[in-house]
Amino acid sequence: MHPPSDPASAAELERLLAHSDWLRRLARALVADPHAADDVVQDAWVAALERKRALRVDLGAWMRGAVRNLALRRRARDADRPAHERRAARSDASDDARTPIERMELQRWLADALLALDEPYRSAVILRHVEGLDPAAIAARQRCSRDAARQRIARGLARLRERLDDHCGGHALAAIALGPLALQRAAPAGQLGIGGWIVGTKSIVAACALLVAGAAAWLWLGAAGPTSPAEPREPTELAAVANAPLDGGAANAAASPSASARDAVLAAESANTAAAAPRNPLVALLRGRVVDPQHAPVAGAKVDVRRPEAGHYSVLDVNLNRTPRVVAGTTTGPDGRFEFELERGIPLDLAVAAVGYCDAHLAGLCAGEELEIVLDRGCRVYGRITRARDGEGVADASVRVFAYGRKDSANRVARTDAEGFYELRFSDLVDPRVEVSSGRYASSDWQRIELDARREARFDLALDDGIAVVGTVRAAGSGAPIAGAVVGEGWTFHRTATTDEHGRYRLEGFAVNGWQELYARAPGFATAQFVQLPAAENGEMRADFELARGHRARGRVVDGRGEPIAGAYVGAVASEYTAQGQDIDWISTRCDEQGRFELDGLDPKLRHCALVSAEGHATKVYDFPAEESAQAELDLGDLPLEAPALIAGRVVDEHGEPIVDASVTLSGANADRGRFRAGASLPEAGDSYVDSRSTRSDATGAFAFGALAGGGYRLSARRTGRPASREQGVTVAVGEIREDVVIAYPRGEELRGRIVDAQGRAVAGIWVSVRIEKRRDGAALPREVGISCESAADGTFVCAGLVAGDYSIDLFAVRASDDPDAPWLSAKYTGIASGAAARDFAIERGVCIRGRVVDASGAALVGYAVAAQPPEGALGLSIVTPMTVTDEHGDFAVAVHPARLWRVEVRGAPQSQAYATIFAAQDGVASGTHDLVLRVP
Numbered sequence: 001m002h003p004p005s006d007p008a009s010a011a012e013l014e015r016l017l018a019h020s021d022w023l024r025r026l027a028r029a030l031v032a033d034p035h036a037a038d039d040v041v042q043d044a045w046v047a048a049l050e051r052k053r054a055l056r057v058d059l060g061a062w063m064r065g066a067v068r069n070l071a072l073r074r075r076a077r078d079a080d081r082p083a084h085e086r087r088a089a090r091s092d093a094s095d096d097a098r099t100p101i102e103r104m105e106l107q108r109w110l111a112d113a114l115l116a117l118d119e120p121y122r123s124a125v126i127l128r129h130v131e132g133l134d135p136a137a138i139a140a141r142q143r144c145s146r147d148a149a150r151q152r153i154a155r156g157l158a159r160l161r162e163r164l165d166d167h168c169g170g171h172a173l174a175a176i177a178l179g180p181l182a183l184q185r186a187a188p189a190g191q192l193g194i195g196g197w198i199v200g201t202k203s204i205v206a207a208c209a210l211l212v213a214g215a216a217a218w219l220w221l222g223a224a225g226p227t228s229p230a231e232p233r234e235p236t237e238l239a240a241v242a243n244a245p246l247d248g249g250a251a252n253a254a255a256s257p258s259a260s261a262r263d264a265v266l267a268a269e270s271a272n273t274a275a276a277a278p279r280n281p282l283v284a285l286l287r288g289r290v291v292d293p294q295h296a297p298v299a300g301a302k303v304d305v306r307r308p309e310a311g312h313y314s315v316l317d318v319n320l321n322r323t324p325r326v327v328a329g330t331t332t333g334p335d336g337r338f339e340f341e342l343e344r345g346i347p348l349d350l351a352v353a354a355v356g357y358c359d360a361h362l363a364g365l366c367a368g369e370e371l372e373i374v375l376d377r378g379c380r381v382y383g384r385i386t387r388a389r390d391g392e393g394v395a396d397a398s399v400r401v402f403a404y405g406r407k408d409s410a411n412r413v414a415r416t417d418a419e420g421f422y423e424l425r426f427s428d429l430v431d432p433r434v435e436v437s438s439g440r441y442a443s444s445d446w447q448r449i450e451l452d453a454r455r456e457a458r459f460d461l462a463l464d465d466g467i468a469v470v471g472t473v474r475a476a477g478s479g480a481p482i483a484g485a486v487v488g489e490g491w492t493f494h495r496t497a498t499t500d501e502h503g504r505y506r507l508e509g510f511a512v513n514g515w516q517e518l519y520a521r522a523p524g525f526a527t528a529q530f531v532q533l534p535a536a537e538n539g540e541m542r543a544d545f546e547l548a549r550g551h552r553a554r555g556r557v558v559d560g561r562g563e564p565i566a567g568a569y570v571g572a573v574a575s576e577y578t579a580q581g582q583d584i585d586w587i588s589t590r591c592d593e594q595g596r597f598e599l600d601g602l603d604p605k606l607r608h609c610a611l612v613s614a615e616g617h618a619t620k621v622y623d624f625p626a627e628e629s630a631q632a633e634l635d636l637g638d639l640p641l642e643a644p645a646l647i648a649g650r651v652v653d654e655h656g657e658p659i660v661d662a663s664v665t666l667s668g669a670n671a672d673r674g675r676f677r678a679g680a681s682l683p684e685a686g687d688s689y690v691d692s693r694s695t696r697s698d699a700t701g702a703f704a705f706g707a708l709a710g711g712g713y714r715l716s717a718r719r720t721g722r723p724a725s726r727e728q729g730v731t732v733a734v735g736e737i738r739e740d741v742v743i744a745y746p747r748g749e750e751l752r753g754r755i756v757d758a759q760g761r762a763v764a765g766i767w768v769s770v771r772i773e774k775r776r777d778g779a780a781l782p783r784e785v786g787i788s789c790e791s792a793a794d795g796t797f798v799c800a801g802l803v804a805g806d807y808s809i810d811l812f813a814v815r816a817s818d819d820p821d822a823p824w825l826s827a828k829y830t831g832i833a834s835g836a837a838a839r840d841f842a843i844e845r846g847v848c849i850r851g852r853v854v855d856a857s858g859a860a861l862v863g864y865a866v867a868a869q870p871p872e873g874a875l876g877l878s879i880v881t882p883m884t885v886t887d888e889h890g891d892f893a894v895a896v897h898p899a900r901l902w903r904v905e906v907r908g909a910p911q912s913q914a915y916a917t918i919f920a921a922q923d924g925v926a927s928g929t930h931d932l933v934l935r936v937p
Contacts, residue, residue: 113160120566120593121156128153141327141615142567281737282646282706287339288371290332290352297336298375301354304329305340308347309569309613313693316491316586317571342367343616345646345706347695358425361412369698379455382423385416385436388462393420397438397463401449403429431765434459437495442466442511442888466509467862467888468540473503473520476546485522485547491529491584493519510541511888517909520545526603527585533909535859536888550601553624555636557595557612560643560734564595568614568641572599572624573690574606604629609673610639611690617641618709618734621669621690625676636676641709645732648704649741651697651717651725658701659745662717667692667727670709710734717743721789722801748801752838755791755811762795763843766824767812773830776804802834811843821848823895848893849925851932853886853906860890861936865907865915868894868925885910898927906934 117125120142127133127141139149286305290298305328309315327348328340342348344367352360358378362371381401385394397416401424414424426432432451437443441463449457473485481503488496489510497507510518518530525547534541557568571588585603602608608628613619618641628634647666651659669691697703697717712731718724725745732738755766770787791797809832813824825846849868853861867883884894896902905921908914919936 117156117159119563120152121159124149124152125156125160281739282344282644283341284344284368285339286342286348286350286365286367286369286371287337288369288373290336290338290354290373290375292357293374293376295374297332297334298354298357299332299334299336301332301336301338301352301357301375302329303332303338304351305342306349306351307615308349313611314689315571316573316584316689317588340367343644343706344368345648345695345704345708358427359412360427364696366695366698366704368702368704376427378425378427379429379432379451379457380423380425381434381449381457381459383421383458383460385420385422385438386460386462387441388464391462393418394438394441394463395420397422397436397441399424400435400437401426401429401432402435403431403433428455436461436463438463438509439495441509443489443495443509463509464511464888465539466511467536469497469507469510469518469543470540471505471542471544473499473505473522473545473547475525476548479546482522482525482547485520485525485545487518487520487543487545489519490517491519493521518543520547521601522547524550524600526550526601526605533861533863535855535857535861536890537857537859541862548604549632551604551628551632551634552598552600553602553608553610553628553634553636554596554598555610556638557591557597557614558638558640559617560640562638562640564591564593565614565617565641566591566593566595568595568597568612568617570597570599570639571611572602572608573611574603574608575689576606604632609690610636612639612641613707614641616644617707618644618670619707620709621673623674623677643735644706645708645710645734645736646704646706646738647708647713647715647730647732647741648702648737648739649743650701651703651743651745652701654744654746658699659697659717659719660699660701662697662701662703662719662743662745663694664697664703664715664717664743665692665694666705666713666715668711668713671711673711708732710736715741715743717745719745719801721787721797721799723748723787746801749804749834751799751802751807751809751832751834751836753797753809754795754838754840755797756795756840756842758842758844760840762791762793763824764791764793764795765813766791766795766843768797768799769810769812770799770802770807771810772803772805772807774806776806776834796838804834806830807832807834809841811841813843819845820893822846823848825895825897844897846895847898847928848930849896849902849904849927849932850891850893850930851904851934852890853892853920853934853936854890855936860886860888861906862886862888862890863909864919864936865910866892866894866934867905867907868896869903869905870897870900883910896927900927901925902927904932904934906936 115122123142124138127138128135133141135149135153138153142149142152290301290303292298304326307325307327309317309325328342330338330340332338346366347363348365348367350360350362350365350371350373352362352373352375354375357375360373360375362373365371381399385397385399386392387394393416395416395418397420399414399416399422401412412424412426414422416422432449433446434449435444435446442465444461444463447459447461449459451457469487471487473482473487474480475482481499481501483499483501483503485499485503485505486493486496487499487505487507488494489507495507495509497505499505507518518533519527520530521527526549528545528547530543530545534543553572555570557565557570559565568591569588570591571586574583574585576583583603583606585606585608587599587601589597589599591597608624610622610624611619612622620639620641622636622639624634624636625631651662651664653659693705695703695705710733712729714727714729716725716727722745725743728741728743730738730741751770753768755763755768757763768789768791772781775781787799787802789797789799809829811827811829813826822845825844827841827843829841851866853864853866855861864886865883866886882894882896884892886892894904901923902925903921903923904925906919908917908919920934922932922934925932
């Protein structure tokens, strides 16, 4: 090694010498021998010169840490000197062979051998022996089983051993490469043997990393001349190795003073220069404190972080949504604190559990937030679920509590006992709802929970038997029965039945409460739906399905270097609106060890795109080729995922104050989304499910979108009761970090009021929709689809961020009325000035027209729409046409204004093309009629 001769290096030596006196005093306090103390200080100087980073931080703190570590290691070495001397005597013969040039060459080869391992073995070895993860954590990171993770580690080490044996050919060259890391002792489990030398696996990996760090220092201090102004950043994987302790502990340190100095330096850097290390802009801390209601810390609470796949998107992959993935976990300390280092801009869910408290679930979080989580005994819902026909308890029914209208709400589920009783505790939710489902009986609709002063509610429910849906599932064209097909309620397949070997199925307890469609699917076939439900006779409804053969797509997911990405998520997404309603297809899989995937059962009538996601890479969308409908087998080839980009910023008002809890939407996709379209002018597939993603601003107004591909995007923000902000464009390159985005969200004017009934009492849960009629400055009206909010418990509402002008207000009841025979009616107000004083807006109660819809034989018709039209000349009522849907008995109840005559019409299902068809109608029906029978011919 050549001494530094340039002026900058000389100045750095002067800085080191300036610390010599107090460093000697510190060293003498740690080691008794003054000569040994001088050796320790000299080792620290040499180490500082070898580690360029030490000269860029607080040198005094760095040197103090290095001297302490070197002194402690020297004391440990002296205490076991006889054993060290015996080992040194045995290794003298091989030391002569360790020429510096040969050692450097072989160390370079070792680094290349490690990084040249095939995936997933390379990553598995690095995660295990560099980052120190256990097999369970590696399995979670690589999305494989724990056994598979162990196999990958073992195979990676075996392949590395083979390459080392082939290259070294004996112990001499291995000793040259590994120097003090080679130990002549029996190898513990998990260590590698090279020729006659026993080498720890972590030592091999660390040797590779030390090559990179040592070579950089050697080149800087050697004959190459002055330092380059721009120093390359250490690779993340190898930098982690450089800070890992070497196998062998004090024995290794004693065997080589230079190794001891190097280890001490690394420890000092870890302790003293963490704050000075360059920040990785792609990661941030998610941290917080778990406390009780008195804000005392809760120690020992279990905190798990779950990462939904493609969490920023509105994912319709049912199986994916039901399997959240735990990516990190910890237990709170005595101060109740926890901390995770996680990828920025990725939506995360947090689950917190502690003995004696109700579990807490927080959804839609992002790294960078600081949380205080209060655990208490929670809210309590209890009761009994029974059969409506005889009052007997329903065992094993599912009782689910969730927050209405929040897609990021965590569900809490309990099961009834043998007598139908249940008890469920949950943390505070905004507008909690409960849903009860059973495999045998009809599921309930969403019922609102009213908690008392003790935060408790008794909720009993009687379940109807519902309808038994029977039928067959056959292959279109051949008519062959399909065994193993699944028939379910709605596109989520809420409750299901499976066909037998003859293609027959029976689905018990079907109800129309939210499930006005039946779907069927089978491997290799496209999913089919039954929109217009037939009549039910004697408690049964028949629905036969014909499934068309689905198409198949295959390909491979690779990284920017063309290496396969095992475990990557690939979803084929399609969404199109037709005369019959919305057609959706979402078929997904994960890549195998070689990054290959195959998607089977794609609907041939729809245009698909591939949504591709893998941790640590950009999420991308690729539209399928224009000719996909004509190809039963489609090979997409390689789908590359590059390094992720990040867009981060803040949502603020015109004064720079943060806007908290705003919904921030990012629209757009990767620049190469249309790579398979070859200039075709077809619209993009997948609809808004892949065209946009959303997150929320935190307590400081900050937001972030991670895992972005290079491309052009549009950003906007919105809050309930406020208009959306103006869209702004943002472009990022592959791997680019943008942290300077500011979304301006002016507070504007407000429109305040209170919803009351005819007696002036407050009415909660009324939906308020505000639209501009005229601007006060006379300018053109903005493109605004409307602003909405819900009246609070005291009936008040606030709509903010408005342009000065006059507005119309529409009122709708979104909750079930406390009196089923006197439902709330819609209302409309016009000419309401923004910025005016708050006022009351009255909403009236109506009456119901009740009846039943049947076919010509008298069988109940399920899922048909029933609408009440006002007579001609009464359109000034300013109401939306009242409409409802028949239940499993064909019954309906439609809310109307009192003391009027109505035309009542029977139409097809609301989401189908048949809604435009009037199947039956009756004029002159009086408000409050309860025995109307409408017969469909």
